[in-house]
Amino acid sequence: MDFTVKPRRSLIVYLYSMKQVRQLKRFGLIQYQSRKQHYVVLYMDEHQIPAATTKIKKLNFVRKVEPSYRPDVAMNFGERVDQGFFKPTTTGAPDDDDDED
Secondary structure, rough: OOOOOOEEEEEEEEEEHHHHHHHHHOOOOOEEEEEOEEEEEEEEHHHHHHHHHHHHHHHEEEEEEOOOOOHHHHOHHHHHHHHOOOOOOOOOOOOOOOOOO
């Protein structure tokens, strides 16, 4: 029995009212909900995203649905540092040394 990691992604669902949050449980796992900013983060398999997005957009209490872009962003910043992407600038003011009295 082989273990394979399924690609998963989050959907950010902005709501008009938080009363209907329980209805979103059937689409995926509710990872986070913000009562103050009226949004819910749903976590589901990658292949379910297009179908779930169209169904969720049709609900009358949903304001906006956005997919999470985190899986698309390269999170390996060590290579970028090695390539010189984050080069420190030395054009600022020189450091003050207190040893020169």
